[in-house]
Amino acid sequence: MQNQTMVYNKLQNKKSELPFSVKVSPQETGAMIVDLAAVQKNYQTFEKHIAPTTIAPVVKANAYGLGMIPVCEALANVGAKEFFVATIDEGIALKKAMPGVVVYVLYGIFADTIDVFFEHQLVPVLNTVEQIERWNKFAGEKQVKLPAVIHFDTGMSRTGLTAKEVEWLMGNQHILSSLDLHYVMSHLACSEVPDHPMNTKQKDTFQRFAEAFPGVKRSLAASTLMKTDSSANHDMARLGYGLYGFCYDTPAIQLTNCLHVYSRIVQLRDSVPGDTVGYGANYVVEKAGRLATLSIGYADGYHRFLHNYKTYVYIGPYKAYLAGRISMDFCVVDVSHVPEDYLYEGAWVEMIGEHIRVADLVTGTDFVPHEVPISLGNRYIRHYLPG
Structure with missing residues (x-):
């Protein structure tokens, strides 16, 4: 138990860095990187x-x-x-x-x-x-x-x-x-x-x-x-x-994603069967695991409808699915399978980027891809990789 606590404390003090050469202030809870x-x-x-x-x-x-x-x-x-x-x-x-x-x-x-x-x-x-x-x-x-x-x-x-x-x-x-x-x-x-x-x-x-x-x-x-x-x-x-790069490729046109959007882990918690997540309590935990609350919600353009479509994020190389409804400032993902090294307060989480293109995010919905980036609010600071 003591060793587990030491690992936990070490991770909570870990500083998170984005995989890009951009300067992000410590207080930023969301980052948007545009590759010019x-x-x-x-x-x-x-x-x-x-x-x-x-x-x-x-x-x-x-x-x-x-x-x-x-x-x-x-x-x-x-x-x-x-x-x-x-x-x-x-x-x-x-x-x-x-x-x-x-x-x-x-x-x-x-x-x-x-x-x-x-x-x-x-x-x-x-x-x-x-x-x-x-x-x-x-x-x-x-x-x-x-x-x-x-x-x-x-x-x-x-x-x-x-x-x-x-x-x-x-x-x-x-x-x-x-x-x-x-x-x-x-x-x-x-x-x-x-x-x-x-x-x-x-x-x-x-x-x-x-x-x-x-x-x-x-x-x-x-x-x-x-x-x-x-x-x-x-x-x-x-x-x-x-x-x-918001539309799908064709054999003749192969496009490059230019948008990377990251939120941060605000809080981590253990979950047990019967726990409910989010407004409406319509998501019920079926087996013991872990949940991460992220610093993004519909106020940031991460639309409420997404929780209906098996939407996922990436934490490091690990896919994590939404759990419960998206609220104004938060969403929750199931991180039960994600190694502890990637789970700590302040860790950056990929919402759109290398693994998740904008078009992928709205597949199967009635929304068009560019509704998402257009809706991203001012809380997400724009950073630019030079052309």
């Missing part, structure tokens, strides 16, 4: 696969939770010159950090944001006839050609000109007289299912619309379609979650 070289490699993999099509990285939502500015700087170093964001504020932040790049704003232009677009040299994605008229009129008043992208809605009923609006625009192209159209674009509803008939329908509709604007470059493909259908690549493809 992996992001660059994925960009170059897609670039080689779809050449000569231009790639425009999609960096909305803080580059899918990874950190927009560090990611964009790394991508610019390997040739990226055009980027897509969702909001004006995202666009302003990117232009301030990297004034030489072209930034397209998907939300389009409102009556009270015209001056903001002009001041910060942002390029609006124009989604309605009213937006086109508004931007064209402003350009005429300034006596300059202003850049723009026109978005056709070919089947999502989300954003973009409706078929009726496109037909009208075909016959009224004088309202484009002061615009420098960089691209016409659309977005597919079912690209994750390559043989879905909606893909063919939308591609045909886009082709018909685009032909009415000769000489204007085209953009249709996003991450999934870039891997499976070269006919949709056109002049420019918008690379989103594939850039970060």
